[in-house]
Amino acid sequence: MSIQLSVDIDNIKGFLAASEGEALFHLATKAAPLGACLEVGSYCGKSSVYLGSACRESDNILFAIDHHLGSEEHQPGEEYHDPDLFDNGAQLMDSFRTFRANIRAAELEEFVVPVVAPSAIAARRWNTPLGLVFIDGGHSREAALTDYRCWARHIVPGGFLAIHDxxxxxxxxxxxxxxxxxxxxxSGQFELVEMVDTLGILRRI
Structure with missing residues (x-):
């Protein structure tokens, strides 16, 4: 089923295939009766637009967790470094300005709540039950394990865990x-629902 977005998604920087984005949109719609949605790793907002658009349709909220300083592979000299996102004054990667512009252009500011912090810090006092968690943060073993351990436990029974790449x-x-x-x-707490390209979708038992 095709979906309608308020922006040209192809103009948003990111590494999410259209099939994966559409799967996230439909998943967020299913998750709406169960609780809020949350993503780890927003980058410039491609996945946030898919998830946030579904939240707009279902009057839900997406919490978008990202420190916006780039993952290991985004740093200068690395394979996925983008000089357009490098703050020369601070000498740091900074995708937050681009993220905000894309969320604004998509008319999603009332439905996407950016949390600009490392995953572990954002999770430290988290108490909100979640219907969907999408993990697409740092791809080092330490970063991925941190994201999983911090957020999977907040998914309600029947809720979804989606993992990219x-x-x-x-x-x-x-x-x-x-x-x-x-x-x-x-863990015995999740079952596979489907794979969409490199996106694994699991349900909390």
Whole structure:
């Protein structure tokens, strides 16, 4: 089923395939009766627009967690460094200004709540039940495990855990997202719903 967005999603920087974004949109719609949505790793807002647009339709909220300083692979000299997002004055990556502009253009400011902080700090006093958690933060083993351990426990029964960039074959990509996907299944608390390209969708039992 095609979806309607308020912006041209192809103009937003990011690494989410259209099929994965549409799957997130429909997943957020299903999750709405269960609780708020939350994503870890917003970058410039591509996934936030998909999830936030679903929240707008269902009168829900998306909490968008990101320190906006870029993951390891976004730093100067690394493979996915984008000089347009580098703050020369601060000598730091900073995707927050671009993120805010994209959320504003998509008319989602009432439905997307940015939390500009590292995942572990944002989770420290978190008490809001969640219907959907989407993990797409740092892809180091430490970062992925932190995101999973901080947020999966807040998903209500029947709620969803979505993990991006799952590559079972190490030749195709980094293994940290695949590791937390396996960890979730091995916990006995989650069951696989479907895979959409590299997006794994699980349900809290």
């Amino acid at each position: 799952i590559f079972p074959d190490p030749a195709d990509g980094g293994q940290a997202p695949f590791e937390i996907y396996q960890l979730a299944l091995a």
